[in-house]
Amino acid sequence: MKKAAIIGAGIAGIATAIHLANKGYKVEVFEANSYAGGKLSEFWKDGFRYDAGPSLFTLPERVEELILKSGKKVEDYFSYKKLETINKYFWEDGTKLEVSADIETFASQLEEKIGEPKENVLKFLKNSKEKYDLTADLFLTRSLHKAETYFNKTALKAVSQIWKLELFKTMNQANSSKFEKEKTVQLFNRYATYNGSSPYVAPALLNVIPHLEFNKGAFLPDGGMFDITKALVKLGEDLGVKYHFNKKVEEIIIDKTHNKITGIKVKDTKLENVTTENLDFDVVVSNMDIVHTYKKLLPKEKAPEFLLQQQKSSSALIFYWGMNAEYKELDLHNIFFTKDYRKEFNALFNGKTLYQDPTVYIFVSSKHIKTDAPKDCENWFVMINAPHNLNDGSQDWDSLIKKAKQDIIKKLERILMRNVEENIISESILDPRKIELRTSSLGGSLYGNSSNNRYAAFLRHANFSKTKGLYFCGGSVHPGGGIPLALSSAKIVGEMIENA
DSSP states (O other): OOEEEEEOOBHHHHHHHHHHHHTTOEEEEEESSSSSBTTSOEEEETTEEEEOSOOOBOOTHHHHHHHHHTTOOGGGTOOEEEOSEEEEEEOTTSOEEEEESSHHHHHHHHHHHTOOOHHHHHHHHHHHHHHHHHHIIIIISSOTTSGGGGSSHHHHHHHHTGGGGOTTSBHHHHHHHHOSSHHHHHHHHGGGGGGTOOTTTSBGGGGGHHIIIIISOOEEETTOTHHHHHHHHHHHHHTTOEEEETEEEEEEEEETTTTEEEEEEEEESSSSSOOEEEEEOSEEEEOSOHHHIIIIIOTTSOOOHHHHTSOBOOEEEEEEEEESSOOTTOOSEEEEOOSOHHHHHHHHHTSOSOOSSOOEEEEOGGGTOGGGSOTTOEEEEEEEEEOOOOSSSOOOHHHHHHHHHHHHHHHHHHHHOSOOGGGEEEEEEEOHHHHHHHHOOGGGOSSSBOOOSTTGGGSSBOSBOSSBTEEEOSTTBTTOSSHHHHHHHHHHHHHHHHHO
């Protein structure tokens, strides 16, 4: 039986382990932390449970597919529900918008609250679906680094209708031409943040993202987002996957004579007397950030510097607040917009700093999962976009965080007209430095490279290597970051290894 090592128990690593176990490999996963999930993890504090990272769940069929292809029943591992209300939006002028999951209702809401003609919204969402249908199979399920990807019916169909993709417009340019109201443009520009980019630079092709949320639906696992991690780890273990926690991979070992991997060097981080050992494997898949994979695990190999030096995605600053009050104004997902979106993205990507009037996102899982907070309380996941950590001392994160907290509280208190600060009884903070430390993502960038380039899809590292037996999965390589794309990268790697 061939042996495969997965470096990192992020969601892509977990899914890759399942794919390989189903193909007959003996799979072992090595994780430096004491827990699985990477960014998709959870923690408890003072009686409050928080999903630590991703909070929006789309394309649940990607999870179900893994379970079904493993010969198991979905209900034995995973359950979730579709949201009736996707988001609540708040603006400084008092405008509030509750977004229904029904697109006809949503379009009517925009027309009533903002004055955006209903037909503009419906036409946009139809176009978003068309973009997705034309590109999903090409970009999300195949390697862009293989010639055969471009010589098939799917590719030819996309080329024949390439004008629909608006390849030479930015997201903001496209949205400004489709909508009459600035608030509508801002609402749909926000989807650039779903892969850590700026709508003023990123290509209009990213307008495929709203299709996932509106046309296909937004969901919530019954026990919170961490249920995804728990379900897939259990599935892997039932298939024979072995997990090693507190085991840090120090090096990927390569036989230079035959240009193939032979195994990994592993360090046990829990033992007082740190020990390392070399372990033999036929296949190694790195779920670690691609930059750190080369710099730390493959220091003797020639790195593709051009790809590694692409602009990184944004990071996040998150306050986890235990609130001793319930806010009827809020739902599961809530967005409080900045007055000037362009200035906010300019601060993030050009100034490499936090904006003084940030767009604030609040995720309150206790709205649906009552056990996530004590009675009459709520668990607030309060996030603003942040630049990635430059690691050069130019960003005074402690001062930035202190000021950001003040700016966020003032903003929420203005819009909600309540004394928010007095309700905070518990707090934890996650900033780009900690994200990098916990997940090995360069500078804490959430999605690897940004998409602030019309060729960004082609500037991610391939899922394979010139070295036989070495592969890459996760948000820093093709096809990109976020749960659905991470699962896609795992599937691509699994098929590559099967066909190698």
